Amino acid sequence: MDGVTVIDHPLVQHKLTIMRDKETSTASFRRLLREISTLLCYEVTRNLDLTTKQIETPLATIDSPTLEGKKLVFASILRAGNGLLEGMLDLVPAARVAHIGLYRDHDTLQPVEYYFKAPENLADRLIIVVDPMLATANSAIAAIDKLKERGARNIRFLCLLAAPEGLERFCSSHPDVPVFTAAIDNQLNEKGYIVPGLGDAGDRMYGTK
Incomplete structure (x- = not known):
């Protein structure tokens, strides 16, 4: 599927x-999510723009590569997105953070917004939106809509698992936003969960039901 990258690294x-x-x-799931998010972050940031700056090593003066432009923004779709966020901040501790509070109405499967907080100048930054599961894609689409309303133009979406139905809907709604995922599973069930999936990521991460 155009615009979708499956990160198939063995680890x-x-x-x-x-x-x-x-x-x-729960403890192992939380630890593994943090570990895997660092590996996923490595891939989603692979082609960041670079410039050079002059530095002095102990032996010589050189022009050495450094990231170009304003600092990245990691946008976490609450609550499960924070599981990916923590590992990504281990790799890019200077990144800015946005929080997008959305929960899924279990009857309609539609997202309900309850919180939004983001850095300024989104138009000048690369925003990486994170949520472990791209199922119906309703929450992901709503989050991207909100960021674009605030001026964001350069956005990537990172998830752990995706369903074909959600990918199709997301790419139709936001064809300009590339998706990075560790796996594309078989389908959604009647309750909107990814199959075979891994269950509810937030519940498994926090030990809730």
């Missing part, structure tokens, strides 16, 4: 398999 796939296992504990 990503190995950790994802453990996370899928229903016997994996």
Whole structure:
């Protein structure tokens, strides 16, 4: 599918398999999500723009590569997005953070917004939106809509798992936003959950139901 990158690194796939296992504990799931998010962040930031700056090593003066432009923004779709956010901040600690509070109405499967807080000057920054699951894509689409309303123009979406139905809907709604995921699963069930999936990422991360 155009605009979709599946990150098939062996370590990503190995950790994802453990996370899928229903016997994996809350503590292990949370740790693995943080670990895998660092690997996913490595891939989603692979082609960032670089410039050079002059520095002095202990032996010589050189023009050395450095990131160009304003600092990145990681936009977490609450609450499960924070599981990916923490590992990404380990890799890019200077990134700015946006929080987008959305929950899914279990009857209509539509997103309900309850919180939004983002840095200024979104138009001048690369925004990486994170949420472990791209299922119906309703929450992801709503989050991107909100960011674009605030001026964001350069956006990428990063998730752990995606459903074909959600990918199709997301790419139709926001064809300019590339998607990065560790796996594309088979389908959604009648309740809007990804199958085979790994269950509710937020519940498994925080030990809730």
